[in-house]
Amino acid sequence: MNLMLEVKNLKTGFDIEGEIYHAVDDVSFSVKKRQIVGVVGESGCGKSVMSLSIMQLLPKGIGQITGGEIKFRGENIEGHTNDEMNKIRGKEISMIFQEPMTSLNPVFTIGFQIVEILLNHSNITKPEARNKAIELLKNVGIPRPEKIVDEYPHQLSGGMRQRVMIAISIACQPKLLIADEPTTALDVTVQAQILELLKSIQKKNDMSVLLITHDLGVVAEMCDEVIIMYAGKIVEKTSVDNLFYNPQHPYTKLLMASIPRIDVEVNELTTIQGIVPSLKNMPKSGCRFVERCPSAKPECSTVTPLLANVGYEHEVSCLLYEGCYPREGMR
Amino acid sequence: MNDTTIKYEKENLLEVKNLKTYYPIKGGFLRKTVGHVKAVDNVSFSIKNGETLGLVGESGCGKSTTGRTILRLLDSTEGQILFKGQDITKLQGKSLREIRKDIQMIFQDPYASLNPMQMVGSVVSEPIMNFQKKSLASLKNEVIELLRKVGLPEDAYYKYAHEFSGGQRQRIGIARALALRPKLIVADEPVSALDVSVQSQVLNLLKELQDEFNLTFLFIAHDLSVVKHMSDRIAVMYLGNIVEIAEKESIYEEPKHPYTQALISAIPIPDPRKKSNRIILKGDVPSPANPPQGCPFHPRCPQAMAECSLSKPLLKEVKSGHRVACHLY
Ligand SMILES: Nc1ncnc2c1ncn2[C@@H]1O[C@H](COP(=O)(O)OP(=O)(O)OP(=O)(O)O)[C@@H](O)[C@H]1O
Ligand SMILES: Nc1ncnc2c1ncn2[C@@H]1O[C@H](COP(=O)(O)OP(=O)(O)OP(=O)(O)O)[C@@H](O)[C@H]1O
Ligand SMILES: [Mg+2]
Ligand SMILES: [Mg+2]
Numbered sequence: 001m002n003l004m005l006e007v008k009n010l011k012t013g014f015d016i017e018g019e020i021y022h023a024v025d026d027v028s029f030s031v032k033k034r035q036i037v038g039v040v041g042e043s044g045c046g047k048s049v050m051s052l053s054i055m056q057l058l059p060k061g062i063g064q065i066t067g068g069e070i071k072f073r074g075e076n077i078e079g080h081t082n083d084e085m086n087k088i089r090g091k092e093i094s095m096i097f098q099e100p101m102t103s104l105n106p107v108f109t110i111g112f113q114i115v116e117i118l119l120n121h122s123n124i125t126k127p128e129a130r131n132k133a134i135e136l137l138k139n140v141g142i143p144r145p146e147k148i149v150d151e152y153p154h155q156l157s158g159g160m161r162q163r164v165m166i167a168i169s170i171a172c173q174p175k176l177l178i179a180d181e182p183t184t185a186l187d188v189t190v191q192a193q194i195l196e197l198l199k200s201i202q203k204k205n206d207m208s209v210l211l212i213t214h215d216l217g218v219v220a221e222m223c224d225e226v227i228i229m230y231a232g233k234i235v236e237k238t239s240v241d242n243l244f245y246n247p248q249h250p251y252t253k254l255l256m257a258s259i260p261r262i263d264v265e266v267n268e269l270t271t272i273q274g275i276v277p278s279l280k281n282m283p284k285s286g287c288r289f290v291e292r293c294p295s296a297k298p299e300c301s302t303v304t305p306l307l308a309n310v311g312y313e314h315e316v317s318c319l320l321y322e323g324c325y326p327r328e329g330m331r
Numbered sequence: 332m333n334d335t336t337i338k339y340e341k342e343n344l345l346e347v348k349n350l351k352t353y354y355p356i357k358g359g360f361l362r363k364t365v366g367h368v369k370a371v372d373n374v375s376f377s378i379k380n381g382e383t384l385g386l387v388g389e390s391g392c393g394k395s396t397t398g399r400t401i402l403r404l405l406d407s408t409e410g411q412i413l414f415k416g417q418d419i420t421k422l423q424g425k426s427l428r429e430i431r432k433d434i435q436m437i438f439q440d441p442y443a444s445l446n447p448m449q450m451v452g453s454v455v456s457e458p459i460m461n462f463q464k465k466s467l468a469s470l471k472n473e474v475i476e477l478l479r480k481v482g483l484p485e486d487a488y489y490k491y492a493h494e495f496s497g498g499q500r501q502r503i504g505i506a507r508a509l510a511l512r513p514k515l516i517v518a519d520e521p522v523s524a525l526d527v528s529v530q531s532q533v534l535n536l537l538k539e540l541q542d543e544f545n546l547t548f549l550f551i552a553h554d555l556s557v558v559k560h561m562s563d564r565i566a567v568m569y570l571g572n573i574v575e576i577a578e579k580e581s582i583y584e585e586p587k588h589p590y591t592q593a594l595i596s597a598i599p600i601p602d603p604r605k606k607s608n609r610i611i612l613k614g615d616v617p618s619p620a621n622p623p624q625g626c627p628f629h630p631r632c633p634q635a636m637a638e639c640s641l642s643k644p645l646l647k648e649v650k651s652g653h654r655v656a657c658h659l660y
Contacts (some may be wrong), residue, residue, distance in 0.1 A: 042526050044496035099442060143391070155354075158520075159390025159553075172587065184523050185439075187389050187553040188597040189612055196611075214526035215554075217599025221607070240603045258528045259601050262556040269531035269540075269560065276496060281371035331467070 003074065004176050005031040005054070009070035012046075012053045014279065016123040020066065021279040023049040025232040027068075028307075031176070036209040038219045038240070040255070041229035042276050047212045048098055049177045050229075054210075055095050056085050061189065072176065091121040096165050096182045098212075103165060104153040108162050110137070113150030114171060115204035121172045131327040136167040141193050147266045158185040166194060173205050180212045195222060216259050220244060225313075228252050232306055233278055237315040250295045287319065295320060334481065343377040343413070344547045345401070345515055350374045350410035352393075352400045356620060367408075368620045370396040374410075375646070379517070383541070383548040385562030385579070387555060387594070393571045393619070394551045398517040401549065403427060414515070419551030427626050432462055435508040437501075439520035444504060447493035450502055451478070458510045477506045481536060498529030502536070509540065517549045522557060534561060541654055555598050559583060564652075568625040569593045573646060577653035586657040589632050626658065634659060 010027045024046045031037045039047050052058050053065050070078040077085070077102060079204055089095075097103035105113060114133035114242065116201035118124060122134070126179075130149065137145035140163040153161055162185045169177060179198070185189040195218065201207055219226060219240060226243045228236040228251070236249040247253050257270045274292040282288065286301040300319050308323035310316045318324055335526040351372055358365035376382045386394050397536065399405045401412055403419065411418045419430050435458075436442035445454060455474045459465065465473070471488070479488050481502040492500055501521060521537070522530040534557065540546060552558045558565060559579055566576040566621055577590040586592045593610040600607050614631040617623050623630050629639035636658060644656045 026623070042496075043498050043524075045530050091493070099440070134556040141616050144620060145614040147618070147620070157391040157395065163390075181524075185390065185520075185553075187387070187594070188555060188599070189594055190390050191599070192597045192609055192611070212532070215599065216527065216601045220601050220603040221599050244603055255526075255528055258531045260527070260531065260534075260554075260560050261601070262559060262598055266560075268535055271532045271535060272528045275499065278494065278496075 002033055003030050004033050004035070004072070005208060006055060006069070006071040007050075007054065008069040008071075008084070010050065010053060010070065011065060011066045012049050012058065012062050013066045015061070016280065021282070022066070023063075023232055023279060024053060027229075027232075027234055029234065029237060031208045033208055033257055034206050035225065036103070036202065036211055036223045038223035038226040039210065039212045039229060040214060040216065040219060040226060041235075042255075042272075044231075044276055045229040046232045048180055051095060051210070051212065054178060055089060055093065056080065056082075057089075057095075067191050090117050090174075091172045092174060093176045093178065094169040094172065095178040096162075096169045096180060098180040098184075106153055109150050110156075114149075114164075114168055117168060117171050132171070133167075137164070139192055139197060140164075140167045142167075159187065161188060162186060163190070163194065170198075170201055171281055173201075174207065175205070176208045176210070177202075178210045178212075181214070182211070183213070183218065191218070196273070198222075214243075215273055216256070224302055228255070231282060233288060233317065234315075235317050237307070239313055242311075242314055246311075246314075248295045248310055248314070248321075249289075249318050250320075251289050254294075259260075267306075287317075341416075342380070342416075344380045344382075344415060345549070346377040346411075346413040347397075347401065348375050348411040348413065350397070350412065351408040352396050352405055353408045354396075367382070368621055369571050369622060370619055370620070371400060371407075372622065374568070374571070374573050376566050376573060376576060378547055378549060380514075381541070381545050381547055382564070383550050383562045384550045385554060385558035385565040386549060386568060387558055387565060388568030389570075389616070390553070391616075391619070392566060392568045395519055397568070398436065398519050398549060398551055400516055401515075402434055404436075405429070428462075432511045433514045434513065435513040435516050437504050437508050437516060437518040437521045439523055442497070442500065445492040445500055448491060450488070451483075451487050451490055451492060451495075452488035454503060455506045455510055458507060462511060474506075474510075477510060480509070480540070481506045482532070496529075498525050498533060501525060501529075501533055505533070505536065509544070512544065513546070515547045515549070517551070519551045520553065522551075522584070523552065523554065530557070537561070555583075555595065567594065570617055570622055572627055572656065574628065574657070575644070575655045577650075577655075581653045583648070585653075585654065587626075587649060587660060588657050589659075590628050593633075597636065626656075 008028050012024040013022045022328045111133050115129040120127040136144045142148050223240050230251050236252045247256050254272045285304050287305055290300045291297045305324040306317050307315050307317040310321050353367035354367050355364040356366040361419050400407050407420050412420050456470050475485055483502055522533050562579050564583045565579050566573050569590050575591045586595050593612050596610045612631045625640040626644050629635045638658050644658050646654045646656045648654050651660045
């Protein structure tokens with residue numbers, strides 16, 4: 001089985017004042033065994049909602065999957081009950097959440113939270129689990145791990161909490177790791193150490209990674225392929241090399257131009273004018289980037305582009321490309 | 332008021348001298364204090380009026396604790412914080428309130444630091460109402476003007492924080508921090524949660540506002556390219572100590588401290604065809620509860636010498652304006 005994760009036409013909506021608005025709108029991609037796929041895109045474009053959909057951890061009663069398929073190692077999981085998902089979550093698929101402050105339980109010690117997941121998913125004794133917890137904390141570079149196990153989340157710095165989350169996520173050697181901004185709170189030396197750690201686990205356990213990050217330096221170092229999202233849709237999907245040397249979508253091009261560089265001094269950084277439309281104001285048809293796009297044509301606000309191949313393993317969704325026009329009968 | 336601003340214009344707005352902030356470690360069943368986490372363990376620096384000092388360093392080295400101590404959200408254990416020449420570490424009551432107007436903070440997490448169910452208008456007017464008596468109409472005008480300044484639409488006034496994206500929420504936080512026209516802003520990782528395109532909008536905005544209001548920044552961040560863009564000078568912290576401080580060009584072009592060198596070498600390069608030449612730090616990260624003897628960095632330092640485990644190096648000037656705490660110099 002070479003495909004670890006397959007997502008097809010996924011749609012996830014939120015109930016806002018009685019109406020459903022889609023934060024993830026018709027998204028398809030796959031992650032192969034041992035592959036690291038990066039996901040980038042502007043704040044609010046649906047990266048976290050997409051991850052939570054795969055984990056089936058959307059806020060109950062507010063967010064729901066309204067269409068599409070999610071397959072994990074060939075098996076459909078989007079209809080799974082919570083009990084069935086509990087067997088997979090943490091063990092087969094695990095996730096590093098974007099907000100370590102809110103995803104660690106403030107009333108339990110760090111050790112308790114790691115031990116709990118170890119006991120749930122493997123056959124070991126409590127003292128063994130505790131030793132394993134200390135070892136995991138040490139692996140993610142936490143100083144005085146034998147003390148920190150007995151401390152509470154509020155006693156740790158932001159970056160330490162993030163590393164605790166990482167320790168929890170790799171505790172059971174998952175097959176697929178969904179890492180939502182795993183290193184945003186870390187300085188570069190610790191980040192380098194964590195990325196090395198993730199890479200070595202990935203090689204050792206044949207783990208696949210879906211890596212959500214806004215740090216394009218991290219993308220360059222870690223990923224094989226990249227998905228670029230804008231306002232709930234995939235606008236480009238390609239290799240890392242193409243992302244940096246041959247980006248095609250106007251949004252991707254602007255995104256790449258706004259990277260602050262250590263080696264170039266500028267007075268003002270490049271930005272993308274305007275803001276992303278809110279869920280409620282999402283245009284019903286046409287390209288969602290049209291209002292901010294320097295290359296927009298009149299039909300961009302009426303014709304919704306398809307995601308189509310524009311080169312080897314390079315898909316783009318933009319009317320600058322012939323292939324992205326909807327086929328007759330679909331318009 | 333005007334007199335004092337003129338008098339201090341060329342001088343240091345903020346001077347931090349030998350600052351220590353320790354957290355007690357409680358133990359035993361009586362919860363007695365059995366030790367201390369020495370989160371900030373001898374930090375000294377100054378910031379001139381209108382200047383930006385960048386503060387960088389390893390996660391857990393005490394950056395936020397330093398910032399929160401300057402804001403008097405935490406009590407210092409020792410040392411002085413001189414704001415416009417006045418030590419503020421012991422201020423209480425009314426005089427503390429006065430200082431709070433002048434020093435504001437922008438928080439790292441735009442999601443956690445705003446109440447999602449509070450209307451943006453009220454988020455931004457809150458600090459003004461705490462300090463000034465104003466008619467509702469003039470308050471509203473002032474708030475709308477602030478929202479406009481930070482690039483938010485006028486109708487944001489009646490919306491809730493949860494209706495905004497990360498970058499927009501960070502703008503709300505900035506508008507709130509600006510509301511009282513502070514002199515000093517401690518920005519604790521203000522753009523870490525934002526993607527690059529929104530990040531550059533917020534950074535451009537902070538620079539514009541700095542020029543317009545003559546703001547002074549303590550800019551805490553771990554993204555070294557962001558810090559470089561924003562700062563005039565940079566201080567590098569390690570395990571509660573400042574190990575190097577200099578003009579930004581000197582820090583990037585000739586980093587002196589082995590920790591600074593490792594830090595700069597670890598910056599991920601946004602180019603998949605270039606491989607980085609990282610200095611990988613070996614050894615265990617020391618604990619601020621039990622810092623090593625001598626130089627705090629020596630157990631992981633690739634250039635450590637015998638002397639380094641014996642005595643703690645002090646910050647000394649190795650070049651004009653470039654100070655480093657390392658026995659190599
Ligand atoms: N609980 C919720 N209720 C209503 N809308 C929500 C909720 N959670 C997310 N959204 C909306 O869904 C959209 C996608 O949000 P998501 O958190 O996935 O963005 P993101 O790409 O992860 O952004 P960031 O880079 O800032 O983390 C946004 O418009 C957001 O406002
Ligand atoms: N409330 C607290 N009680 C006890 N110890 C604390 C508390 N807050 C922080 N610490 C400890 O103080 C040290 C410094 O923490 P601080 O939050 O200042 O680090 P930081 O440099 O801001 O790190 P980061 O980059 O990860 O945000 C850490 O070792 C942390 O464990
Ligand atoms: Mg997110
Ligand atoms: Mg911090």
